[in-house]
Amino acid sequence: xxxxxQETLMExxxxxxxxxxxxxxTVENEENINEEAQKLSAELADLNQKFLxxxxxxxxxxxxxxxxxxxxxxxxxxxxxxxxxxxxxxxxLALKNSSDNEEVKSFLKGVEMIYTQLMGVLExxxxxxIETVGQSFDPNKHEAIMQVVDDSVDEDxxxxxxxxxxxxxxxxxxxxxxKVSTK
Numbered sequence: 001x002x003x004x005x006q007e008t009l010m011e012x013x014x015x016x017x018x019x020x021x022x023x024x025x026t027v028e029n030e031e032n033i034n035e036e037a038q039k040l041s042a043e044l045a046d047l048n049q050k051f052l053x054x055x056x057x058x059x060x061x062x063x064x065x066x067x068x069x070x071x072x073x074x075x076x077x078x079x080x081x082x083x084x085x086x087x088x089x090x091x092x093l094a095l096k097n098s099s100d101n102e103e104v105k106s107f108l109k110g111v112e113m114i115y116t117q118l119m120g121v122l123e124x125x126x127x128x129x130i131e132t133v134g135q136s137f138d139p140n141k142h143e144a145i146m147q148v149v150d151d152s153v154d155e156d157x158x159x160x161x162x163x164x165x166x167x168x169x170x171x172x173x174x175x176x177x178x179k180v181s182t183k
Contacts, residue, residue: 084118148160155183159178
C-alpha cells in the first residue's frame with residue numbers, strides 16, 4: 001500500500017469517525033429534544049388545567065356576586081319595613097277603640113285612612129300579613145306563647161292571634177304570636 005493510499009484511507013477513516021460522532025451527537029440531541037418536548041407538553045397540560053380551574057372559579061365568583069347583589073337589592077327595604085312594624089301595631093291598637101263621640105269617630109276615620117294607605121304602600125313593596133287562625137302551627141312563621149285545650153279543632157292548630165306577624169317577600173320579618181290548640 002502506498003503512502004498516498006494510506007493517507008486516503010486515513011482520511012476516509014477520519015471522515016467515518018467524524019460522521020459517527022455527528023450521528024451520535026444528533027441522536028443524543030434528538031433524545032434531549034424529545035425529553036424537553038415531553039417536559040414542556042406536561043407543563044403545558046398542567047398550566048392548562050390551572051387556567052381552567054381559575055376560569056371556573058371566576059365564573060362561580062361572578063355568579064355568586066350577581067346573586068348576592070340581586071338579593072341585596074331585593075331585600076334592601078326589609079330593615080325599614082321591619083322598623084315600621086311597631087307603628088303598624090300602634091295603628092291597629094288605635095283602630096280597635098270605638099266611641100260614640102262624633103269627633104273621636106272622625107279622628108278614627110282619618111287614622112284608618114292613613115293606616116290603609118300605609119299598608120297599601122308596604123304591601124306594594126312586598127310586605128304580607130302571615131295567616132294564622134285556623135292554620136297549622138308553623139314554627140318558622142308562628143311563635144306559640146300559649147297552648148289551649150280545644151277539642152273543636154285539630155291538635156297544633158292556631159286558635160288565636162295575639163300579635164300579627166309579617167313577612168317581607170319570602171322572608172319572615174316577625175313571627176306571629178299565637179295560641180295553639182292541644183288535646
